[in-house]
Every structure is written in structure tokens, then in C-alpha cells.
Amino acid sequence: MDRTTIASLYKDPQHYGDQQVAVAGWIRSVRDMKNFGFVMLNDGSCFKDLQVVMNRDALACYDDIVAQSVGAALIITGTLVLTPERPQPFELQATSIVVEGESSPDYPMQKKRASREFLRTQQHLRSRTNLFRAVFRVRSVAAFALHEFFQQRGFVYVNTPIITASDAEGAGEMFRVTTLDLQDPPRLKDGSIDWSQDFFGKPTNLTVSGQLQAENFAMSFGDVYTFGPTFRAENSNTRRHAAEFWMLEPEMAFADLGNVMECSEAMLKYTIDQVMKKCPDELAMLNSFVDKGLKARLEHVVASDFARVSYTDAIQILEDAVKAGHSFEYPVSWGVDLQTEHERYLCEQHFARPTFVYDYPVEIKAFYMRLNDDKKTVAATDCLVPGIGEIIGGSQREERLELLEKRIKELSMDPEEYRYYCDLRRYGTCRHAGFGLGFERLVMYLTGIDNIRDVLPHPRTVGNADF
């Protein structure tokens, strides 16, 4: 079927003015004024509705249409009339309306405001509300902006595997993937599971990170990125954690921690800028109803140079704050991992802008991070943003074979499992660095939404895998 999207009408009203057009969408509201009536129609192509005017005398189906419930699908033909004197720039004078699909008075997405908790039980319908139409369009625009940013810089997109036999960095609890019958799995003589009979001939899990595999490709393409789902089987029920979430992981050859900071700052600014350009109506709605400071904060980020502070100096700042009377729940001293409250203090109160903290103690960071000359810290950085805390974690990777092997041994990791990874250091190793962006954290930051369940189309959390 041929139809004109409402987005097209708003994009070029002059082109469609006084023309016949056919639109198709869903009723947001309908009003019967006796001799004429109005339908506010939305087709999802843009945030704005189209006002449709119905003249009772000219429209045989008038009574049928004004009796329709919110959510009904209509196909409407009419003339687009420009109305420069009114709040909306045009309206559609309907000449024919066909009911494509009726709705019902028990439609759960009525105009009245529903709680976000209730809407989580209606994930198949909630994207029809203003709130979720805004959130999920921002999500889509941000995802594409990230692809654009890296493709324009010449990065190669690599789909690292989801099913993996390694545990990456031991970064978290993993989900087992299996085709064995749990009821009665094959067993060896000693009673243990016979994994050789599983689909892959060994135990496999869902990936927690594509970084190690991305490094394989950085050593051939120079600059690469992954962007795909990752998983954590952590039994935590917080606003910031989901069991399944998307992660972007760029990896750059011949690059150091400075390149990570430059690239990730430019990436965030580009993405925010694209969302501001492409989703002005969505941001206006989110700014009015979700987070009054949203637009100001995003504009501020695009205009700011991000702060940079070493972990050691950051600890000093936090200790000074404690001395000056500020109280934190978790104690602060050199060597501790920063808690969200510390991160937020640094980027919200001390620097008042996004902040890179770099050179963390070796003990609290992953095995693959590059040891600094001080032998106490590694070339790692976290990017902290106001309102969220950590949004990006990156590091320069240990490219020196002997130091990497030593670290693997110190941590009692299985050298055989990391043989391929060490191979990259055997054949043409080079300094290289990369980072990971939790995509849902970014969408929360871009929308002001404070619960990760509301930025995932169908969130998976402990006890929840509906739809």
C-alpha cells in the first residue's frame, strides 16, 4: 500500500499543501463537536501527531469514526491544509476514513498517565506512549550515531561471538549455554557431567565482553569496534543492572590511553549532538516530564572539555572533601575502588563536567591492563558523567608478552586459555588501547530515565524474561 508518513508532512509541508494525501496511523484522541470532529493521529514516523478534521456533512462514516476507541488504526485520505495562523502548521481535511483495526475501551494505553511499573507489565504496548516513543527513538538514533562515528573514522565493525568457551576477564557471573538435557545429563564414570557430549564439545557461556576477540582484529585492521549484546548473571536487582545489555567496544592499534580519552570524548559529543539534532521533540518531552535538567546538561557536555585527573589526585580530592566535612558512605583511601558516590562527587561537584579518572591501582583492575612505570598503577581510565557515574571504562592493553604472562600466572589464570591472546604479543605486538561503553547507560544519560528496565525494549533481569 502507498501512504505518506506524518514525518514527511512535517518535513516539507509546502510540498504537500493543498494536495490529496493518504495517511495511516493510530488514534491518540478523538473529539466529536457535533458538526465537525477531530482525530489526533500518530503513525510512529515522528513524535508529533497529525490533526485530522472531519466534517459531519461531508463524511458518511463520521458517526462510526467518532465512536472509535483510542488506539484504533485508521487509513485516512484528505487534503492537507496549511494553517500558518494556528499552533499546528497544518491539518488534514478528511475526505475518506477507513477503520483498519478497531481498539477497545479496555485498551491498556489510555491517555491517562500510567505508572512506569504498570507499563513494564505491558512491554508489547508501552512503546505507544509518548514516554517510550521518545526513549526508543533516542535509543535508535544514538545507536546509529555510534556506528556513523566509528565508520567515519575508518573503524571496522566486528561481530565478536556471543557464545564463548572462555570467561573473558572473569568480569562477572556467566550464563551457561547448553543443549544437554538438564533432567538427565550424560555423565562420566565419576559422576561428573560429560561436556564432550554438549553441542560444542565443551562447556560454553554467554559472553561478558568482546574485547579480547576485538583485539585479534585490531591487530589486522588497526581500528575496530564491536557493538552487540553482553550478559551478566548477577543476582542484583538495581536500577542500573540488567542481565542482558548492549555494549560498544572499540579497540585501536598503535594507540595509548590519551587516544582512548580523545576518542571516547569525541564519540560522546558526536552522539549527543546527533540526538539533539534528530530528536528535538523527544528531548523536549523528556525535559518537561522526566528530567528538567536534561537539555541543559546535554548542551553543557557538548560544549565542555572533559576534565582529566589521575586516580591518585582524585583520591586526594575526595580525602580533602571528607576533611572539609563531606561525608561518604564508603571510606576513601588510596587503593580502594571508587564507588558511585565518589564518582558522582568528582564529576558533579568538584569538576562539574564529565571527568576522566586515569591510572588506577593495579590490584583493582583487570589482568590485561598495561602496567605503568610506577609498577603500582595501570593505564586504565573511567569516564564519569554527572547523574550517572561511570559510563565508559577503557585501558591501554599490556602489549609486552613477558609482563602479560607474568600477570596471568600471578592471578592463577589458565595460560592455555590465553595462548591465542598471548600470540598477539608474539607476532608484531604493538601498543594498543580500547574502551567499553554500556549502551543502556548512555541511553539513560540521553533521556534522563533512571531505570535500565525502561531503556531496554524487553528487559531481562533476575526473575524477568517476559515477552
Next chain:
Amino acid sequence: MDRTTIASLYKDPQHYGDQQVAVAGWIRSVRDMKNFGFVMLNDGSCFKDLQVVMNRDALACYDDIVAQSVGAALIITGTLVLTPERPQPFELQATSIVVEGESSPDYPMQKKRASREFLRTQQHLRSRTNLFRAVFRVRSVAAFALHEFFQQRGFVYVNTPIITASDAEGAGEMFRVTTLDLQDPPRLKDGSIDWSQDFFGKPTNLTVSGQLQAENFAMSFGDVYTFGPTFRAENSNTRRHAAEFWMLEPEMAFADLGNVMECSEAMLKYTIDQVMKKCPDELAMLNSFVDKGLKARLEHVVASDFARVSYTDAIQILEDAVKAGHSFEYPVSWGVDLQTEHERYLCEQHFARPTFVYDYPVEIKAFYMRLNDDKKTVAATDCLVPGIGEIIGGSQREERLELLEKRIKELSMDPEEYRYYCDLRRYGTCRHAGFGLGFERLVMYLTGIDNIRDVLPHPRTVGNADF
């Protein structure tokens, strides 16, 4: 560190001519001609190498460099000299070379040609070969082209879930996802597994398709697409099947099967066109060494109108071919599912271009496909391409609640599991349609590679989940 990519040099040689530049990359070959020497350097930013000229007298490290093995990483500073009279447009006259990382004579990616079977055991290194650098760049460019195509058309990108409690369409064997201890899982009194103690409180699997969830979003945004990993636990060891692969699934509201054919044809042409524009060197290499007909075939597809034939007519064509003496392994008659040999006969020999077959018998297609007025066929279409067979499968979805519920009952499916899906038909249902593109099939088509293991960065197949 600051470096100029080799891609930048090729993009604008005039800009860099006679300038000092620093490049970094890996040795493809090195030659010692006594008083001067050559390094062919590649940094992965483009398919082409950079020729580096070394003057023994001017370069203190000359002997060290010519002794390096293939694959060593170098950082080279020098002057870019334009050489319009030579085959290559410029060369770098080195003034300083630093060995960033040595390689070794046992480096498995020597210049001599290795078999693809061997290279599959070297997945962490194989993308350093010409063949795989071509394949994986084409893959990246094609993935981005698909995003671009749909974003330009106003489609919203939706990340449908990977972990699912439903079995979608019963489309194939699924992988179980669990955190239960297989050694000793919790059991109910009757000895069966106590799934309530699993992470999500019930049995969950890896998705085989995001279509049903994408429909949720098509009913709010109109046009949406998913693009992510999907899984099949099928115990088949063929060149065309992997356990983990990427699938693109667009879904369009107020659309019918004609829109599916229009959209998917335009999508394929756009993607091929982008790859031809952005990967000329890669295609030239693939055309020379993998598939001599590749470029001609891709050009032909972009220039052709795809053929369209009903299943019923297609069967007639195949039966006529049999009468005329053509022999197929599998018999042909109305009602059978088309085999790859039939599909290839239709698009390669009969139509000699990509071909849409549409309106398949209801018995051989999925429950959600829209019943045609003849009550014998459904509004489904497969797009067949020369050399591959089916590359796209699409359909108009059954939007009529009573017919959908009837079909669910006929197939003894659990109505409760599809309650949400049926809700879309209760509240403002509309005609809608969509399709699925197996992304690896497309990459095989774009590269001429005939084994899916060679277009996946780290393929997962029965018995294989390495790297």
C-alpha cells in the same frame, strides 16, 4: 600517539606529498637490495600496502629492519614522495624506523598461501591475510550500509532480546540458557527440574528470531528493524549453517507483501552499491582469487529488476523443466517445499536474476503468515539469488485476530504464550509485513566465499567454539 593512516595517504596524496608523516603498521614483506631496501607496510586502514624505501646510508637501523620477520610492527617516519611515473602513486622515504614489536620466523601467516581449513585454526591471526581482510571489511561496510538504508527510510532500530522464554515460531532447535548447576540441579518432589530456581524463574533459551518482538514496536513506530545475533542448535555440519549468526529483521506497519518485495530489493541494491563503492580493492582481490564471476554478478544485480513469480507458477516452471529433461534430486509437485537445487534453477537458469517467489502453501509456512483468499496459500515470499538460493524470507503477517487464534489452535500451540502477540490484533491491528535477511548469507554473496565459517569472525558450529 599521532600517526597518519595509509588510507589517508591514498585518499589525498597531494596533501601529504613532500611532507613528513609518521605511519605505523605491520611488515607484509621486506627486501634487502644491499644499498637500499623496501618494506611493504600495511596498517589495516585500507587494503593497499604502503611501499617504504630505506636508504642504507641514511638509516642507522637499516640492518636491523631488513632482518625483521613478516608480521613485525613498525613505526616509520619519513617523507612521502609522489611517484606518478610508477605503478604505485607514492612511496615513503624513511628517515627513522622503530621496531614496535618483533615477529618471528614461525609466524603462521607467512606470505605463502595457506589453506582456508588451516586458517580456521588461526582465527586470531587470519584477518591479517588479504583474503580475510577483504571479507571482514566487506562485512563491516555491508552492516553499516544496512543500518544507513533503514535509518534513511525512517526505520527505528530495536534491539530485541537474545534470551527468551518463548520458542518464537518453533523455527529450530534452541540453546538452553541457565544458571542452574547441571551437576546437581534443584528438583521438585517428582524429580523434575525446579525451574523456578533458575535465574529468570523459568526455562529460557537463545532467540531464533526477533520478529515477534519487532512487531510490538512496528505497531508503535510504523517501520522498525532488528539487527542482531540469532541461534540454532541444529546438529548439521554444512557450509551454509552456523549455530550463531546475525539476522536483520525489518517490520513495517500498513504494509503488504508488495512492500516487502520493494523494500528488500532496494535494500540489497543499496548494500551492494555501497560495497562496490567503498571496497573496490577488496572486490578486485575476491574477484581474482575467489570467484571470477563476482563483480559481474554484483553489477548485474544492481542493474536488474528482480523477477517475481508465484509459488504455483514456479512449480509449473520446475515441472516443465523436468519434462524437458532436467533432473532434480528432490521431486517437484505443488505442496512441496522448494529445495536449494530448485531455487537455484529458478534464479540462475530460468530467470537469470534475483527472483521473488511468493504465495506459498499454508502447510509449509509459519503460523503467523497471512492466509490468502484462496485459503490454500499464505502471503509469504522468499528472495532467491544466483549462487546462493534463498537469502531473504518475508511475509505479510496475519493481522486478523480470529484467523490467528484459529491457526494457533490448529497447530496445538499454547495460546497463553501468544497472548501478547494476539493483543496487537486486539488493539488497533493493521496489515503489516516484514522479512528476515541472514546476514552471513549476504556476506557470502558479496564476497563469493562459499563457507559460512569464513565470513564469521569466530564461527560457532557443532563441536567448535574456539577463540
